[in-house]
Structure formats: structure tokens, C-alpha cells
Amino acid sequence: xxxxxxxxxxxxxxxxxxxxxxxxxxxxxLIVTLGIYYVTPWIRWDRGPALPDQxxxxxMANRRFYFFWIEIWSHEFYFVAGLLIMAGxxxxxxxxxxxxxxxxxxxxxxxxxxxxxxxxxxxxxxRNARLRLHKxxxxxxxxxxxxxxxxxxxxxxxxxxxxWVFYFTDAPTLLRxxxxxxxxxxxxxxxAILTATTFVxxxxxxxxxxxxxxxxxRIQGAMMxxxxxxxxxxxxxxxxxxxxxxxxxxxxxxxxxxxxxxxTRAAGPQIGGRAPVIPMPGVPNTxxxxxxxxxxxxxxxxxxxxxxxxxxxxxRDGQQLACITCALCIDACDEVMEKIGKPRGxxxxxxxxxxxxxxxxxxxxxxxxxLIRPRNALYLALWSLVGAGxxxxxxxxxxxxxxxxxxxxxxxxxxxxxxxxxxYDIRLRNKxxxxxxxxxxxxSEADLAIELEGLEGTxxxxxxxxxxxxxxxxxxxxxxxAATSAETALRFWAEDIASGERAHRDTxxxxxxx
Amino acid sequence: MSQNKKDDVTGVETTGxxxxxxxxxxxxxxxxxxxxxxxxxxxxVVYTILFPAWPLVNSATAGVLNWSTRGQxxxxxxxxxxxxxxxxxxLVETDLAAIPEDEELHSYAVNAGAAVFRTHCxxxxxxGAQGAKGYPNLLDDAWLWGGARDEIAYTxxxxxxxxxxxxxxxxQMPAFGDILADEEIATLVDxxxxxxxxxxxxxxxxxxxxxxxxxxxxxxxGAGMREVGAPNLTDAIWLYGGDTETLTETxxxxxxxxxxxxxxxxxxxxxxxxxxxxxxxxxxxxTAPE
Ligand code: SF4
Ligand code: SF4
Numbered sequence: 001x002x003x004x005x006x007x008x009x010x011x012x013x014x015x016x017x018x019x020x021x022x023x024x025x026x027x028x029x030l031i032v033t034l035g036i037y038y039v040t041p042w043i044r045w046d047r048g049p050a051l052p053d054q055x056x057x058x059x060m061a062n063r064r065f066y067f068f069w070i071e072i073w074s075h076e077f078y079f080v081a082g083l084l085i086m087a088g089x090x091x092x093x094x095x096x097x098x099x100x101x102x103x104x105x106x107x108x109x110x111x112x113x114x115x116x117x118x119x120x121x122x123x124x125x126x127r128n129a130r131l132r133l134h135k136x137x138x139x140x141x142x143x144x145x146x147x148x149x150x151x152x153x154x155x156x157x158x159x160x161x162x163x164w165v166f167y168f169t170d171a172p173t174l175l176r177x178x179x180x181x182x183x184x185x186x187x188x189x190x191x192a193i194l195t196a197t198t199f200v201x202x203x204x205x206x207x208x209x210x211x212x213x214x215x216x217x218r219i220q221g222a223m224m225x226x227x228x229x230x231x232x233x234x235x236x237x238x239x240x241x242x243x244x245x246x247x248x249x250x251x252x253x254x255x256x257x258x259x260x261x262x263x264t265r266a267a268g269p270q271i272g273g274r275a276p277v278i279p280m281p282g283v284p285n286t287x288x289x290x291x292x293x294x295x296x297x298x299x300x301x302x303x304x305x306x307x308x309x310x311x312x313x314x315x316r317d318g319q320q321l322a323c324i325t326c327a328l329c330i331d332a333c334d335e336v337m338e339k340i341g342k343p344r345g346x347x348x349x350x351x352x353x354x355x356x357x358x359x360x361x362x363x364x365x366x367x368x369x370x371l372i373r374p375r376n377a378l379y380l381a382l383w384s385l386v387g388a389g390x391x392x393x394x395x396x397x398x399x400x401x402x403x404x405x406x407x408x409x410x411x412x413x414x415x416x417x418x419x420x421x422x423x424y425d426i427r428l429r430n431k432x433x434x435x436x437x438x439x440x441x442x443x444s445e446a447d448l449a450i451e452l453e454g455l456e457g458t459x460x461x462x463x464x465x466x467x468x469x470x471x472x473x474x475x476x477x478x479x480x481x482a483a484t485s486a487e488t489a490l491r492f493w494a495e496d497i498a499s500g501e502r503a504h505r506d507t508x509x510x511x512x513x514x
Numbered sequence: 515m516s517q518n519k520k521d522d523v524t525g526v527e528t529t530g531x532x533x534x535x536x537x538x539x540x541x542x543x544x545x546x547x548x549x550x551x552x553x554x555x556x557x558x559v560v561y562t563i564l565f566p567a568w569p570l571v572n573s574a575t576a577g578v579l580n581w582s583t584r585g586q587x588x589x590x591x592x593x594x595x596x597x598x599x600x601x602x603x604x605l606v607e608t609d610l611a612a613i614p615e616d617e618e619l620h621s622y623a624v625n626a627g628a629a630v631f632r633t634h635c636x637x638x639x640x641x642g643a644q645g646a647k648g649y650p651n652l653l654d655d656a657w658l659w660g661g662a663r664d665e666i667a668y669t670x671x672x673x674x675x676x677x678x679x680x681x682x683x684x685x686q687m688p689a690f691g692d693i694l695a696d697e698e699i700a701t702l703v704d705x706x707x708x709x710x711x712x713x714x715x716x717x718x719x720x721x722x723x724x725x726x727x728x729x730x731x732x733x734x735x736g737a738g739m740r741e742v743g744a745p746n747l748t749d750a751i752w753l754y755g756g757d758t759e760t761l762t763e764t765x766x767x768x769x770x771x772x773x774x775x776x777x778x779x780x781x782x783x784x785x786x787x788x789x790x791x792x793x794x795x796x797x798x799x800x801t802a803p804e
């Protein structure tokens with residue numbers, strides 16, 4: 001065997017701190033998304049005494065889903081299915097328009113890793129300090145820093161797993177039960193699993209999850225085209241790259257003043273992790289390498305973009321599978337360009353279809369020209385269609401939910417005096433927190449009488465948050481029109497006594513045809 | 515550490531494997547992936563030791579935990595039985611007539627009774643309880659032996675005309691073919707058909723025959739007699755049929771419908787549940803009419 005290495009150990013990555021517009025945006029998204037996640041289960045919403053007062057609750061045992069004023073029962077699960085379809089189409093739309101924005105900004109893996117990195121930076125310091133610590137022997141100092149960091153990570157993981165279970169049962173009660181060790185074993189198990197996965201994925205696996213475990217990057221590749229805006233390096237502007245002496249020589253020639261100290265600060269050799277370059281399938285590598293060697297490009301090879309990259313890659317190698325388009329390299333490079341007095345955007349959001357134009361000295365087309373494309377329009381149209389359908393379905397949901405199932409086994413019963421009787425199973429749902437009284441009546445051209453099984457009169461009570469099956473008998477006098485014809489149309493009405501709301505269902509009465 | 519050849523296009527090292535000029539790139543897998551793979555193998559080994567796994571000639575290894583799907587089902591059934599024990603006891607203790615006052619108990623009895631009915635009763639009385647020729651329709655308001663809850667429960671418990679239960683309901687209609695002449699039977703059939711249309715039970719020669727031979731059980735007015743399970747002959751319901759041919763057959767050879775004593779096969783809770791179920795099908799009586 002040759003010494004071909006078929007397996008590689010993970011190289012740790014120590015992303016440097018960076019500031020800039022995209023970093024600010026990412027902080028904002030991090031705060032908002034994590035805020036929503038942790039706070040939502042604690043929002044209260046009054047629904048009456050018999051119903052839970054948690055604004056967002058997935059009640060598995062009773063098969064109910066509560067979302068503020070909306071309540072979805074299992075037979076309306078298509079709402080949830082619709083929302084999931086919308087989420088999928090939304091992801092398609094964003095990917096087709098802006099590349100892997102989901103990965104770069106909103107994916108839990110990214111957001112929690114970002115949070116864990118912030119903790120790491122706060123405890124152990126920035127890139128260089130962390131690098132030193134990584135290489136240092138395990139002294140008391142190193143142990144103290146590591147244990148502090150792990151403790152905070154664990155606490156975050158615990159809060160993550162903890163918040164998850166609160167979505168499935170009343171949060172304050174569950175918290176009390178958890179603390180007093182009275183909660184169901186499944187709650188502890190869920191918390192334990194989520195704590196462990198958060199801790200391991202956010203603290204140790206990080207970019208490995210994105211590169212090797214997540215299927216989404218492969219799927220996203222199928223949705224990107226040349227017009228998709230994505231993070232890319234303007235090699236035609238940056239190359240040939242060079243630093244220090246060579247650059248100063250060239251600058252002296254051109255009588256151009258660089259800012260060497262800024263360059264030194266951001267610079268640093270490429271140490272630490274460097275993920276392999278896995279080219280994005282289907283995306284041509286645009287770095288051609290044919291540059292005029294005499295005129296130095298804007299890239300001063302300071303490695304700032306590489307040092308901030310949470311994936312440990314070099315965007316200057318071209319589009320690659322490992323890039324989650326978090327845009328931090330844009331911020332890093334912009335900072336450098338500002339220091340050396342060059343226009344920003346050496347690394348920037350750009351569409352690959354603009355590359356030939358820019359290479360030829362032209363200006364890129366406006367962003368909206370890239371965004372307005374048939375593919376995006378199609379995704380948007382589908383997304384809106386499903387959304388509009390859901391909103392429509394939500395509004396036409398009747399306040400009184402009634403189904404009428406005629407009992408057809410047998411179709412009718414002859415009573416001893418010759419009366420013909422039909423039976424109907426009427427289901428009434430009451431989604432409210434109080435019991436509701438419904439008056440049942442029928443309208444028909446024929447002379448039919450209504451009677452409720454087990455009740456005097458025609459009023460049936462449906463307890464709070466349940467559905468009642470009420471058997472209803474309809475009778476036609478012996479020899480009457482309805483009793484002797486095969487089918488007679490009839491309409492059931494249900495009226496909520498308290499609110500006066502009414503709903504109806506049409507059905508038929510079966511007689512004995514002679 | 516010697517380097518393998520690099521691929522020109524991607525700059526990635528190759529494994530050195532080559533087929534017809536096609537070379538294999540080496541993008542090394544992360545090592546933790548390999549360890550994960552070994553971990554799944556270890557898991558698999560442990561799993562096959564703990565749980566049933568290896569097929570043998572007539573069975574399979576049982577696994578040291580002795581777990582089986584059959585055992586799991588038995589456990590779950592036992593758990594359901596245990597959960598139901600309380601309400602089943604209540605069902606047995608509560609007076610049948612008082613069951614509807616307890617909404618929870620009533621709904622339990624009706625649902626359990628429906629299951630019992632589908633399993634044991636539907637073969638004769640039909641899945642919708644609509645009955646069949648010779649098997650009473652349980653949906654209507656006509657009852658041979660009584661339609662109050664405890665009457666129904668008694669019928670279910672002891673059955674009708676069976677030989678297994680000494681307390682079974684019993685009666686025997688004579689075969690009038692041995693007693694009356696064919697013409698007399700024809701007259702009687704005519705007369706009984708008339709009674710069902712509201713005819714006078716005592717009128718004419720048919721009336722005479724009826725009062726002499728039938729009234730003892732079916733009553734002078736033809737309203738039937740529940741003590742002996744004699745059907746009402748004046749209503750719109752026929753157990754075997756009201757046409758001339760069927761009635762002639764009924765009077766000539768008599769009928770002897772049998773129902774098993776379910777008390778011998780079902781427990782008391784099931785008997786009560788099915789009686790409650792049948793009672794609420796649309797014909798149940800609160801108390802027997804006078
Ligand atoms: S690759 Fe997967 S895990 Fe990583 S950021 Fe994208 S979606 Fe998230
Ligand atoms: S190269 Fe790295 S820093 Fe730049 S966008 Fe991609 S993942 Fe982010």
C-alpha cells in the first residue's frame with residue numbers, strides 16, 4: 001500500500017473576531033432568532049378555563065396545536081403541512097436568489113456555533129490567544145479557561161434542550177416539575193439529548209456538520225445558477241496578490257502609498273485549520289490564474305479573509321462546497337481595503353454571470369436584475385399560492401364545526417306503528433374553553449320529526465375542548481310522503497345558543513319505496 | 515511521506531487508482547467518521563446480544579434481555595386491563611338503570627358494548643343491529659322479551675331456548691300443522707294478516723280460530739306476551755315475515771329461535787356493556803310498558 005491517507009483528523013479552526021455590516025446583521029439575526037426560540041414558550045394567551053394559556057403549544061397527547069389565536073386539531077393538520085411546504089419553497093427561493101443565506105445566517109448550526117464562538121472568544125481571547133492556548137501544555141491556567149468555556153457551553157446547551165421541551169407542555173408547570181425532579185422521563189431524555197448535541201455540534205463538530213453531515217449543501221447546489229448572488233472573490237481585481245516587499249516595490253514604482261502597519265495587523269501566516277477545497281458541483285472555477293504579473297492586484301495576501309472564516313477555507317480559491325456564505329470574509333476584506341485606501345468589495349456578494357463583464361472592465365449589473373428571474377418568480381409564485389391558500393382556508397373555517405354522517409346500516413328502521421326512522425351521527429366540535437349548547441333542528445319540505453338520542457328536547461351540550469358525537473333520529477309518519485319515497489332532501493341546522501351562530505349540513509332521508 | 519500524483523484540474527491528490535485513464539481523487543474522510551462507523555458496529559454486536567437476533571433452525575436467539583414483541587403486546591394489554599379495572603368494577607356495581615346518569619360510565623359502556631357486539635352478536639343480528647329473518651332487529655321499538663336495560667341484560671346473560679343455561683328464556687309454539695287442518699291454517703293466516711292492518715282480532719271464523727288457538731300466548735288483542743316471548747301480531751314488524759307463504763310455514767311448523775347464553779362466555783362487565791349499547795340503539799325502554 002502507498003501511504004495515501006484516506007482519513008484525515010479534524011484541524012481545529014480559530015476564526016478571528018471581525019466587525020462590519022454583515023457581522024452586525026448576523027448579531028441582530030442571532031439575537032432575534034435565539035430570542036424567539038427561548039422566549040416563545042413563556043408567552044401566555046388566555047383561552048378560557050378549560051384550555052391551556054400558553055401562546056404556542058404542541059399538545060401531543062390531545063393532538064392539538066395552539067398558535068396564539070389559531071387552534072389546529074389533528075384533522076386540520078394540512079395547515080402544518082402547508083406551513084412546511086412554504087418553509088421548503090421559501091428556502092428554495094432564498095437559495096436561488098442569494099445562495100446559501102440560510103446556512104450563513106439562520107441555520108441553527110450556524111447560529112449556535114456563532115454563539116459558542118463568541119463565548120470561546122470571551123473566555124480564551126481572540127484567534128492568536130486561542131492558537132497559543134491550543135498548543136500550550138495542560139497547565140492549571142489552561143484547565144481553568146477550558147472548564148469555564150465548557151461550563152458556559154453546557155449551560156447554553158441545557159437552556160436549548162430545556163426550551164425545546166417547553167413547547168410541548170405548559171412551561172411554568174414543567175419547569176417546576178423538572179426542578180423538583182417530577183417531570184416525565186421523556187422530558188429529561190429530550191433535554192439530555194439536545195444538550196449533548198448542542199454542546200458537541202456547536203463546540204466541537206462545527207464546520208464538520210456542514211461539510212460531512214448536512215445534506216442541505218448538496219441540495220442547495222441544485223438551486224443555484226450563475227445569476228445567484230453569492231460570496232465571491234474578484235480575482236480579476238485582486239490578482240496577482242502579493243504582500244510586503246514585493247508590494248512596496250510595486251507601490252514605490254507607482255508612487256502609491258500603502259498603509260503597511262494595517263497590513264501587518266490583519267496579516268498572519270496560514271496556521272491552524274484549513275479545510276480541503278471541495279469545488280461546488282456545477283459551478284465553474286473562475287480563478288483562471290492568467291494575470292499580468294507586473295501590476296499587483298488589490299489583494300495584499302494578508303489572509304484576513306481566511307482567518308475570520310468559520311469554515312477554515314479560502315474564498316480566493318473560488319466557489320466551494322464548504323463555504324456557508326456567512327459573508328464574514330467580506331467584512332474582513334472591506335476592513336483591509338479601507339485601511340489601504342482601496343474601494344471595498346474585493347470579496348463581495350456577486351453573481352458569477354457578471355464575472356466576464358467585470359473581467360472585461362465593465363460594471364456589474366444591478367442586483368435587482370439578478371433577483372428578478374423566472375426561477376425566483378416561480379418559487380415566489382408557488383410560495384404565495386400556498387400561503388394565500390392557507391390564509392383563505394383559515395378564514396373560511398366555520399365557527400361551528402359540524403359533520404353529519406347518515407347511518408346507512410341499515411338505511412331505515414320500521415317501528416312497530418309503521419313509522420320510518422333514519423339515524424344520523426352528528427359530530428359537533430367545540431374548540432373553545434367553555435362548554436357550548438347547540439340547538440339542533442331540521443328543515444325539509446316533507447313532514448319530518450327530529451329527536452336526540454338520550455336527551456329530552458333538541459339541545460345538546462358539547463363540553464369544552466372536545467367533540468361530541470350526537471345520534472339523531474328523524475322520523476316520518478307511516479304512509480307519509482317521506483316514509484314511502486326513496487330519498488327526501490333535508491337540512492340540519494346547528495345553532496350556538498349563546499352566540500346565535502348557525503351552521504347547516506345537507507343530507508337525505510331514506511324511506512321505504514313500495 | 516511520499517505524495518501521490520495531483521490531479522491537474524482540481525489540484526487534489528489522487529489515490530493512485532486508475533481505470534482506463536480515469537483516476538480516483540482522494541478527498542480524505544474525517545477520522546471521526548471512521549470512529550462513528552466502528553461505533554455502529556460495536557452497537558450492532560451489543561444489540562444482537564441483548565435482543566432477539568440470530569435465526570436458528572426452529573427459532574432465533576432470544577437475547578439476554580428476553581424481550582419480544584409478543585411479550586410487549588401482552589404487557590400493553592395487561593396495562594390496559596389494569597387501567598380499566600376501576601371503571602369495569604363500577605360498571606358491574608352500578609344499577610343498570612342508573613348508568614346513564616354517570617356520563618363517563620355510560621360512554622365507556624356504550625363503546626365497550628359496541629366492541630362486544632361486533633365480536634359476538636353481529637353474526638346473527640347484523641353489524642348495524644338491523645337483524646335478519648328470524649333474528650330480531652334491535653334498532654326498533656318492538657321487544658319479544660322486554661326492552662328495559664335489565665331485561666336486555668337478562669336475555670344476553672342467559673340466552674333463549676338454549677340447553678346450556680337452565681335460566682334461559684324459554685317457550686315453545688306448537689306446530690299447528692298437527693292440530694289444525696290446512697284450510698283452517700289458511701283462514702288463520704288471512705286473519706293474522708288482517709290483524710296487522712288493524713282488523714278485529716275476534717271477527718269471523720278466523721277470529722274464532724285465533725281466540726281458541728293463539729290468544730293464550732299472543733293475547734286476545736294480538737298484542738303479544740313478553741313472559742313467553744310471543745310477538746305482537748298487530749304491529750308493523752315481522753320476525754320471520756308477514757307474507758302468506760312465510761306465515762303458513764310459521765303456523766304449520768312453528769319456530770324455535772335459539773340464542774346462546776352469553777353469561778357463560780362473557781364476563782359480567784361485558785354483558786352489562788353490551789346491554790347498555792343495545793339499549794341506546796334507538797328502541798330501548800325505560801320501564802316495561804303495562
Ligand atoms: S451546511 Fe447545513 S448545517 Fe451548515 S449552515 Fe448550511 S444548513 Fe446549516
Ligand atoms: S469563505 Fe468562509 S468567511 Fe467567507 S463567506 Fe464562505 S464561509 Fe464565510
